[in-house]
Amino acid sequence: MYKNGRSVIISTILLNTLFNVLINQEIYLSKDIHDLKAFLPFINLAVLLLSGLVVFSIKSLEENTKKIVELNLLKTHLSQVENLINTLQVQKHEHSRHIQTLQAMLHLDEADKAIEYIEGIAENYRHSEEIVYVGHPALTALLNGKRKVAEAMKIDFAFSVKCDIADINIPPWDLCSILGNLLDNAFDAVLQANIDRRVAIEIKHEDLNYVMYVYNTGPKIPEAVRQRLFIAGFTTKKSEARGYGLYLVKKLVDRYGGRIDVVSEERTTFIVYLPDRGRKVDDKNSSPKNSHCHGGAVKG
Incomplete structure (x- = not known):
């Protein structure tokens, strides 16, 4: 086409x-x-x-x-959801198998062997590290999928969701389009660096807004380029269908009454402000002291 x-x-x-x-x-x-x-x-x-x-x-x-x-983007999101479901199914199968084995050992009064088995599980079975839940199914799939991508690219990727986003007033596919595009852009940026390839995302609730910070340690973005980042078709990469990722991000953020800022100094930060439950974005500077967020960082 x-x-x-x-x-x-x-x-x-x-x-x-x-x-x-x-x-x-x-x-x-x-x-x-x-x-x-x-x-x-x-x-x-x-x-x-x-x-x-x-x-x-x-x-x-x-x-x-x-x-x-x-x-x-939709195909990527569906693939991430499918991978999440497959991982959960594997975990469920492994969990059931371990329970059945321990049950059989205890039924045969093999307590010592059961203890040895449990110690082996504790050492080798990394259940908690497979999937990191963030309180939002679609975003859980996205962030865990990107964590695997970052590992393959040898990128140090961390994410932290410090507020309850279960009731965020944005359809899951649009939320994943916003953050997925920003993360893809961040990955592309840090791949230009030979060392110190770090990407991080942090989500907070500040001044009645969900605020999403996407950091990367890629090259500094010149002011002239920054002013054109969200123009349809603008790209610094020679590839078909490029130049629309950040444009779609801006379009979606505008649709939900938000705004997006770009700060590029020692590191580059894309900051997305999305109003909580349809309230208009407060144009004043958001302050962390008003946050009711909680949670910790997860490193990929």
Whole structure:
């Protein structure tokens, strides 16, 4: 679809250019230019129609590209949920097997062997480290999935949810799109650094807002680039369908009455403010002293 749309745009532009060349050639070869005046309204109409077709084709391509990005995000989210379910099923199976084994040992009065078995489980069975729950099913899947991605990329990833987000007034898919895009952007940034690849996310409740901090130790973002980060299609990477992740983040944040700030000094921080239960964002600086959050950091 993307390639077909691009072909339509190129064909339309070439057709428009060819039409203009033919008109100019006709004017140049015409002995009496006044004869062409009768056709000027039709020529102008044709030029307008072709130009309009070019604009329409470009807008259609932009919409198709955004749909491709959103579809890929949805696929990623569903994959993360599927991985979470599979992990939970494995944990359930392992837990049931251990319980049955211990039950059998105790039934046979093999208390010493049961104790040895439990000690072996305590040493080798890392149940609590497999899935870290954050009080929100979709976000649990997202953060644990990103933790695995970070491990594969050799990125030091940590997350901390310090407030109750179970009742956050945003659909799970949109919340995961916001944070998923910001984390992907952070991962891309730190991969440009040879050392000190660190990404972290912290979620708090401050001044009637859910505030989400996404930190990374990638290169500093120049002011000129910062001003264009959320423009559709803007990217520093040479890749199709790039340049829409942060644009979608801004679009979703705006949809829910929030705002997003970017601070880039020794480290880069994207700060998302989302109003609690539809209240408008307080434009005053949020203060941690008003937070009713709780919880601790989890390192990937």
